[in-house]
Amino acid sequence: MQSRLPLTLVALAALAGCSSTPPAPPPQNTTSVPTPVAAPKPLPPAAPAAADWQDRPAAPGQWVYRPDSKGSIALFGPSGADARFAIRCDMGAKRIYLTHPGQFPAGESGKMLVRASTSMKSFDAGNTGGSPALVGATVDPRDPQLDAMAFSRGTFMVGIKGMPDLIVPAWPEIARVVEDCRA
Secondary structure (H helix, E strand, O other): OOOHHHHHHHHHHHHHHHOOOOOOOOOOOOOOOOOOOOOOOOOOOOOOOOOOHHHOOOOOOEEEEEEEOOEEEEEEEOOOOOOOEEEEEEOOOOEEEEEEEOOOOOOOOEEEEEEOOOOEEEEEEEEOOOOOOEEEEEEOOOOHHHHHHHOOOOEEEEEEOOOOOEEEEOOHHHHHHHHHHHO
16 A cells, blocks of 8 residues: 555646646737727707798897887887887877898998798888987888788898898787877
């Protein structure tokens, strides 16, 4: 039995050599390669301005009606600021005046286009000569375009060449001024 012990130890040693852990892999290149990162998705393009004026939001502000020395006036715009649009009744002249901030070049005039949900019409317009500078149009109080403005579906648009279009809410103050001039 004594002779078997050294043989057994030799066999175990041989088996231990066969079951040893595999050698470590050769060292890798120490320069690190960055992991590719996906480029961020571009932001979607801004929504284009609505092609149809009726799809554009109304300008900020509210209407204010008041009687004045010549008849009545309705002013539209932000509180505490100059009006962005006005409709005035001159009862003595039986005329309606539409005014919008701005000015044509000296000596020139143009058109004021008023679009409502049911119609559109251009009126001759010119500088009023006041301060602040205004472009104005004179309208007969019985002109159907005034009713179209007053009863337009939500808003109407005022356009003057060289100036941004103005989208105005159609509130009762417009009809009130028109009716004042028709009385």
